[in-house]
Amino acid sequence: MAESPENKPTNNTPKDWRGLIWYGLLGLTILSIVFSVMKSPAAPKVLDYTSFLAELDRGTVKQVTIRTNEKVIEGVKRDNSKFKTYYMDSPTLVPDLRAKGVQIQINPADSGWLLSVFLQAFLPVILIGLLWFFILRQAQGANNQAMSFGKSRATANGKDKNNITFKDVAGVDEAVEEVREIVDFLKAPEKYQAIGAKIPKGVLLMGPPGTGKTLLAKAIAGEAGVPFFSLSGSDFVEMFVGVGASRVRDLFKQAKKTQPSIIFVDEIDAVGRHRGAGLGGGHDEREQTLNQLLVEMDGFDPKTTVIVVAATNRPDILDPALLRPGRFDRQVVVDKPDIKGRQQILKIHSTEKKIDENVDMEVIARRTPGFTGADLANLVNEAALLTARKEKQQVTMVELEEATDRVMAGPERKSRLISEKEKEIVAFHEVGHALVAKLISDSDPVHKVSILPRGMALGYTLQLPKEDKYLVSKAEMESQIKVLLGGRIAEQLIFNSITTGASNDIERATDIARAYVCTYGMSEELGTRKYGRTQQQVFLGRDYSDHSKDYSEETARAIDNAIQGLIQRCYKEVEKLLADHKAVLEHVSRQLMEKEVIDGPEFEAMLKEHLKSGVI
Ligand code: ADP
Ligand code: MG
Ligand code: ZN
Numbered sequence: 001m002a003e004s005p006e007n008k009p010t011n012n013t014p015k016d017w018r019g020l021i022w023y024g025l026l027g028l029t030i031l032s033i034v035f036s037v038m039k040s041p042a043a044p045k046v047l048d049y050t051s052f053l054a055e056l057d058r059g060t061v062k063q064v065t066i067r068t069n070e071k072v073i074e075g076v077k078r079d080n081s082k083f084k085t086y087y088m089d090s091p092t093l094v095p096d097l098r099a100k101g102v103q104i105q106i107n108p109a110d111s112g113w114l115l116s117v118f119l120q121a122f123l124p125v126i127l128i129g130l131l132w133f134f135i136l137r138q139a140q141g142a143n144n145q146a147m148s149f150g151k152s153r154a155t156a157n158g159k160d161k162n163n164i165t166f167k168d169v170a171g172v173d174e175a176v177e178e179v180r181e182i183v184d185f186l187k188a189p190e191k192y193q194a195i196g197a198k199i200p201k202g203v204l205l206m207g208p209p210g211t212g213k214t215l216l217a218k219a220i221a222g223e224a225g226v227p228f229f230s231l232s233g234s235d236f237v238e239m240f241v242g243v244g245a246s247r248v249r250d251l252f253k254q255a256k257k258t259q260p261s262i263i264f265v266d267e268i269d270a271v272g273r274h275r276g277a278g279l280g281g282g283h284d285e286r287e288q289t290l291n292q293l294l295v296e297m298d299g300f301d302p303k304t305t306v307i308v309v310a311a312t313n314r315p316d317i318l319d320p321a322l323l324r325p326g327r328f329d330r331q332v333v334v335d336k337p338d339i340k341g342r343q344q345i346l347k348i349h350s351t352e353k354k355i356d357e358n359v360d361m362e363v364i365a366r367r368t369p370g371f372t373g374a375d376l377a378n379l380v381n382e383a384a385l386l387t388a389r390k391e392k393q394q395v396t397m398v399e400l401e402e403a404t405d406r407v408m409a410g411p412e413r414k415s416r417l418i419s420e421k422e423k424e425i426v427a428f429h430e431v432g433h434a435l436v437a438k439l440i441s442d443s444d445p446v447h448k449v450s451i452l453p454r455g456m457a458l459g460y461t462l463q464l465p466k467e468d469k470y471l472v473s474k475a476e477m478e479s480q481i482k483v484l485l486g487g488r489i490a491e492q493l494i495f496n497s498i499t500t501g502a503s504n505d506i507e508r509a510t511d512i513a514r515a516y517v518c519t520y521g522m523s524e525e526l527g528t529r530k531y532g533r534t535q536q537q538v539f540l541g542r543d544y545s546d547h548s549k550d551y552s553e554e555t556a557r558a559i560d561n562a563i564q565g566l567i568q569r570c571y572k573e574v575e576k577l578l579a580d581h582k583a584v585l586e587h588v589s590r591q592l593m594e595k596e597v598i599d600g601p602e603f604e605a606m607l608k609e610h611l612k613s614g615v616i
Contacts, residue, residue: 026132030125044074044082052085056100063103164222169212170348171341171373178332179203179220182307186224186260189305200330201297202308204268204323206315207334210374213311216334217264220309227261229254233270244271244289252296252306260305265293268310269317290319297327336372336452338597339365345373349380354387356394364400369423369596370453371407379407423593425491426451426459429501431589432490433461434603435581436483436574443479450597458501461487474522477512481570484509489574490585509570513563523562531559584610 047055055061055077064075066087073087097104166176185192185199192199205213221228229251255261265271271289297308310328312318322328337345342365350361368376380395382403387395430449437443444463451459463483488502521528531551549556578585588606592598598606 026129030122030129044084047083047085049085049088052083055083056096056102059100061097061100061102063105064097065105065108068107164215164218166219166223168348169216169219170344171337172212172216172334173341175205175207175216175332175334176219178330179216182309182330183220183223186220186226186262186305186307189260193302198302200307201300201326202310202322202328203330203332204315204318204328205309205311205332205334207313208336208372209313210372211334211336212373213313213334214264214266215373217262217266217309217311221262221264224260224262227255227258228264229261230264230266233265233267244286245292248289248292248296255306256304260307263306263308265308265310267312268322269312269314290322294321294327336370337376338450338452339369339595342368342371342376345376346380349377350395353380353384354394356396359395359397359400363397364404367401367404368408369451375407379403382406422458423451424589425495425499426501427589427592428490428494428585429487429499430459430461431585431592432486432488432493432578433483433505434486435490435585435588436486436577437461437463437479438603438607439577439581440479440482442473442475443483445600446603447600448597449592449603451592452596474516474520477516477520477522478566478570481509481512481567482574484512485567485571485574486578489571489578493575493578493582494585494589509567510563513566514559516566517559517562523566525562525565526555526558531555 052073052075060077060079062076062078062080064073066073068087068089071087073085075083075085077083094104166180169176182200182203189199205216207213217230218228231247231251251263255263271286271293300306308328315331323331339362343361346361346364364379368379371379379400380403383395383399386399386402387393390399392399430451434446434449437446446461447464448462449459450461453459484505487505488498491498491502517523517526518531521530532549551559584607587610588598588603591606595602
């Protein structure tokens with residue numbers, strides 16, 4: 001599929017009068033300075049030519065300086081007052097002057113008052129003006145927008161332009177399912193309003209770069225056939241306070257005019273960071289912009305059919321105020337595709353290219369774990385380029401393989417490459433977690449096991465609680481530690497060596513063990529009391545707790561021993577558990593390597609299958 005034309009800032013509307021105001025102000029400043037200089041007392045009196053000739057006839061002129069370049073005559077009268085008039089190239093002027101005995105100078109070498117006035121007054125003004133202009137250009141990103149303050153640069157994409165639909169988005173089926181309802185609402189808002197149903201105002205798409213968040217947002221607009229106003233969060237962050245906020249206001253005004261419509265804020269983390277998280281200076285530009293965004297979203301009346309879709313790959317740094325009900329309360333995860341998804345994406349991007357019929361995209365999909373949609377689109381395009389360079393007619397497996405290597409090594413792909421051996425280790429590690437979670441009591445059910453890299457992690461196991469819980473029991477805390485240790489222990493058991501992959505697990509297990517001992521008073525050795533004081537540093541805008549010591553060195557040692565003892569105990573138990581179930585560990589891990597992602601029910605099914613063969 002061809003990359004769609006960017007919807008982001010193109011150019012301004014003709015109503016760009018705000019910029020003119022600034023030019024006008026600049027001009028006025030210069031003019032007023034010029035006038036004040038001209039009116040200074042030292043300046044000579046300006047005579048019109050008739051008066052000059054009259055003075056000459058009367059014989060009051062003592063001396064003249066004719067400046068032919070500047071086309072002026074400067075004169076001194078017999079009473080030593082100065083005057084000035086305009087010079088005309090007339091053949092009678094010099095004879096007339098001589099007849100009256102006037103002393104004549106023509107173009108003397110000194111540059112004269114005009115140039116010095118110019119140097120003294122104009123040059124600084126011009127320099128300041130130029131400086132001002134360039135600062136503005138810089139601030140606005142050299143986008144020919146130097147003076148378009150406060151105007152939203154969003155452009156609406158009419159129905160005709162945007163023809164991206166859900167068919168163009170593959171491998172993120174769950175996300176597509178979740179946004180289908182939004183499309184339904186935009187198509188027939190009356191249906192929902194008649195029942196009085198409240199529709200989400202904001203949808204937040206979260207996921208790593210290149211997974212198709214922008215694409216999905218366009219597809220929502222395309223499916224619903226509504227205008228799509230798109231803006232990038234970084235456009236909001238301007239140098240001048242108040243500009244971002246006025247952009248937001250403008251954007252919402254435009255969108256409301258053409259409702260039902262979609263406002264898409266890409267990279268919202270640029271504006272939506274934690275307010276007050278930056279040290280020093282609370283009210284910055286970003287904060288104002290964010291406030292304006294929240295005000296606009298809160299100001300929607302029930303009849304408003306504008307939906308704000310935002311995308312971010314940093315949900316962790318977003319201001320919690322954005323996620324409150326009535327704002328971006330619908331959160332949709334757009335994840336990296338699994339093997340089946342990758343195959344579909346490859347197919348989508350191949351439709352407009354000439355592909356040899358012997359090409360098996362499954363092979364390519366299998367080779368590219370961790371690739372995002374953007375990586376895969378890039379891969380297919382590289383293959384087509386290679387084919388053209390070789391002057392072949394159709395893309396074959398050879399080019400696709402070569403392109404895969406290129407994209408893997410290429411500078412655009414920052415996420416890491418995983419070897420077969422690493423993949424195997426990660427699979428056993430993750431199944432280690434999952435199996436422990438399944439086998440022990442007091443543990444949350446396994447929702448998903450994956451060996452697709454995500455952020456810094458090479459794989460992950462996701463557990464979701466059956467119901468909301470506010471109290472965590474002692475047994476549950478121990479279970480959490482055991483599940484965390486499961487990964488490392490599985491590695492040790494199978495490969496008889498351990499890797500750095502478990503560092504985060506160990507950190508979390510240690511934190512839990514520390515809280516178990518120090519905060520909740522659960523350890524038998526140390527009894528029911530709290531160790532350490534909690535300090536709140538409010539000025540940071542967040543609660544960065546710090547546990548300061550309020551106990552003796554001796555107790556500190558006892559705490560360390562208690563934490564260590566607890567982890568040790570859990571380790572021993574899990575070691576035995578996994579050793580007893582080594583066969584099932586192997587079985588599930590092999591399947592995970594094959595499929596890359598296993599969801600909860602599949603996991604259960606695999607265990608049952610194994611149970612039937614009598615191993616568990
Ligand atoms: P993001 O906004 O998440 O960073 P984009 O939507 O900009 O990613 O994706 C860039 C390009 O990669 C898209 O235009 C599309 O060609 C391709 N792409 C990404 N994800 C997918 C997907 N899930 N299905 C099909 N194509 C995709
Ligand atoms: Mg994007
Ligand atoms: Zn782990």
